[in-house]
Amino acid sequence: MSKVSVTGSKRVIDDVIEAAYEHHSLHVTDYDERYEGFEPGVSLDGAEEVNDRLVTVRALESILDVEGDELDAAGVLEDEALKAELSEIRDRVNELNDRRDELRASIRDRQEEIDRLEPFAELGIELDLLRAYDSLEVVVGQAKPDGIEAALADADGIDAFEVFSSGGVVAAFARPAADAESGVLQDALVGIDIAILEVPDAGAAPSEYVSELEREQAELRADLEEVESELTSVKEEAAGFLLRAEEQLTIEAQKKEAPLSFATTENAFVAEGWIPTDTYSDFEATLAEAVGDHAEVEELERASFTPDGNHHSESVHDGGSGSASESDTEAATDGGHVTGDEEPPVVQDNPGIASPFELLVRAVNRPKYSEFDPTLLVFLTFPLMFGFMIGDVGYGVLYVAMGAVLYAKFDGAMRDMGSIAMWAGLFTVLFGVVFGGDLFGYHLISTEFSKGVSPGAENWALAWLVFSALFGIVHLNLGFALSFISNIQHHSFKHTMYESGSWLLLLNGLWAWIFSRHVGQAKPDFLFEGITTVTGVAFTGLPTEVGIAGLAAAGVGALLLAIGEPTELPEVLSPIVNVVSYARITAVLLAKAGMAVAVNLLAFGAYIDDGGEGSFHFIFTPSYLAEVQEHAAAGEVELVFAGLTTAFEPSTLGVAALVFGVFVAIVGHIVVLLLGITAAGIQGVRLEYVEFFNKFYEGGGNEYSPFGYDRQYTAEE
Structure with missing residues (x-):
């Protein structure tokens, strides 16, 4: 730039x-x-007039609900034609819109009056009988009649009373005693749960009045439909013009306001x-x-x-x-x-396949012109982490379907989110196949790999913890390497070693020692056995010499840090902490897999064979349950749970169990599906932002926004 x-x-x-x-x-x-x-x-002459017209056009588009897809081809719009047609459309639309507002207000008023009169129509007493008495007091309200009668019976100052009620509406008539003050009836009802209603000033019977209001309301609605139809016709006629006018006026406004900068x-x-x-x-x-x-x-x-x-x-x-x-x-x-400290604007020019992941990068901040854009790296790593954490064909297909809907129905950020969801779903399917063709927690095929939630498969859970750490080491090395490259380009080698080389030495030196046989008796066996479990290649640790060399490298890294960046010396063990943070990948894997197994267990039942060392076997049918129960009685298998659906039999209880079991399965897997989005999505994003980006990325760039306009609805004269 x-x-x-x-x-x-x-x-x-x-x-x-x-x-x-x-x-x-x-x-x-x-x-x-x-x-x-x-x-x-200052703005050029005519800017105010152009902006006024633009405001008018956008207001008309809002009234007519013009969305932008009502025009197929671009066209030329002359300025004089714009003025004349805009004035004509404005007058017509404003007239119809005012009429529409009046009709809506009238319909709303009628509805409020209907709502006010319906309790009196329910009561069934003429309105003129509920007011204007000299010797009686009347109260109408919504309450329970028993409470009203009890309160009036105990009240002083009331010689006689009568209570009428219907549908929760009560009318109380009372004759005050000769020496009673005005309002004695309402005073007697203090403390009673009653919502007092004001008697409308109308002579007709309430039901007749309500019917009349409903008739008027129906006529008003018919008029409103006619106005709405006219507005729709105006929209069909004027949408193209308004879109062209908005675009042309936007261009003119930008030109006339340019001198402000x-x-x-x-x-x-x-x-x-x-x-x-x-x-x-x-x-x-x-x-x-x-x-x-x-x-x-x-x-x-x-x-x-x-x-x-x-x-x-x-x-x-x-x-x-x-x-x-x-x-x-x-x-x-x-x-x-x-x-030179003014940063140039930024254009994120990523391959089309990776560009939707710019959304995740910009959630932190747009990269500076001077920074490496990590979008491609996020594209390569985020779906990988997400897919591993869920690892189920069924959930993966649903994630792809959800993403496809977002991609097809929306634009902008939601469309990008749909693309991200599809990539995450595809990797979820891929790892679902690797983990035994998992379909909503049920193994369809037999593979060498296990998630580690089955009985006797604890070694797999520990193995995935180890591989999560190894992935973290690679991921962090990439971040520190980018930092190293950044520094070496415009700083001395010494500065680069202080700033970035120190952390590379610490990260790789410490973890080389951890995975070595040096002081091997103090290290847990699963560190080495986990690699053997997954790869099938016996691994007993890196040679002792490699471990000692790793400690030496870490020492050099700490020394460089102490000399060049002494304030960061307290963070000398952060490479260990950062890598351990990647264990959350396996934690989510085990949690979601365990939840899926639990849902299937409740719905379909399961047993364990081989004396507790085998996998869960789901039961599904009542006949199979009976067979499993025979083997369980013989001590050949362990029945974990009989299941809800397997209790089916031709009876009310059996049908209820089947229906409830299916309900548990559907709702349970929906919950796992949604929690998978939040858990795997949030944890994957966290590892990108907190662990990875912090090593080399700052953000804060400005988007490249060139002076000009990409015409869509208008053509140059």
Whole structure:
């Protein structure tokens, strides 16, 4: 990327903006008050009018629910035609929308009145009989009549009363005593659970009034449907125009507001930004063709990719260039100066197959221009970890299906998430086959590999712990190696050894010693037996000499760390802790496999053969259960659980057991499926972000957003 400035006369600012916009390559940076005598620019004439029209267009699109797929081909939209048609559509849509709002409000008012009158219709007493008495007090409310009657019977100041009720609505009539104060009826009901209702001011019977309101509401709904139909017709007619108008006005607004990022004086302007270096000559020629010598394009700085957190730059001046050893090199130009600590914008240009995984990288932060983009590495490792942690053909197929739905139905981040889910599902299927064709926890085929949840297979669980650690060592080595490469490119070898070489020595030295026979009696046997279990090759540990050499290398690493980065010396054992953190891969594997087995055990029942040293065998059918029970009685097998579905028999209890067993199986596996997404997904992402990225990645880059617009609905005149 190259940092460039465009300096010119204000007389040609419109032409410069037009040419730069059409070239669509300049990432404009905001004016930062570095130039004496310059001020931030102001919008070009007509910007306010364009923005007002744009707001109108977007409001109309919102009212009509225009989504963007209503137009197939791009077209030209003349400015005068835009003004005239926009005014006509605005008036028509606003009129219909106002009418729609009025109808909706009227329907809502009628519904509120219906809701208010329904209790009185349920009560069945004329409304004029519930009010305007001289000698009686009346209270209507929702309550239990027994409580009302008991309260009135015990009340002082009431000579007589009558209570009517229906459907939870109560009307209480009371004649106060001669010396009683007004409101004695309501006072008597204090403490009673009653929701008092206000009697509507209507003369008709409540049921007749409700019927009339419902008739009016039906008429209003018919009118509303007619208005909605008219709006739909307007949408069909105007959607294409509105999409073209929005795009054209957006382009005009961007052009007219471009000077807000410029530095300006009364007669001149300076615009700065980043441009791909290989397009600089063409950009310069384009502006020269547009305005001649009234504007000058100058390359201020040329940044090259370095993955060390500080981009390398070359100052460019008077046609020559000189290398700048560090990113804080200042590149002076005739138009001012630019400091090299400004990061160029970033384009993440990954292969299409890996690009959806940019979503996971950007969740931390977009990589800086100067950093290695880890997207491809995440693509290679995240699905691998996820698939291993679940390792089931059935769940994998469902993950692929869920991802395919997201991929097909959505765009943007959700589409990328669908692609990630499909890759994770494919690796889940792959490891499901490796682990014995696991289908929702049930082994379809016999393989040499086991997850380690079956009886007598504890050695496999320990073996996978070892291999999780080995994967962690490789993963962390890759991270430290990237850090080493970053540093060696623009720092001395000594600095690189302090910064990155020390950690490589510590990581590999400590773990070489751990896997060696040196002091072997103090190390657990499963460290060596685990490798033998999985590979089938006898492994008793690395030679003692390798272990001693590893300790020596770790010592050198600690010494380098103490000299170059003394503040990090307390973290000298972190390579061990980081690698142990990868044990969570096996933990999730065992947890999810165990949950799947438990679901099948409850639903279908299982037994263990070979005196407890064999695998779970699921039962499934009542006849098979009877056979297993005979063998269990003879002491040949161990019946773990009979199962719910295996209790089926032609009876109410048997059918209930079958139905409940199937329900347990379906719901149980759905729970395992969803927990697999959260557990394997979160733990895989955590290992990427916390253990791996921390070794070489910082993030914080800005997206390359060139001045211009990719037309979709409009064509250039």
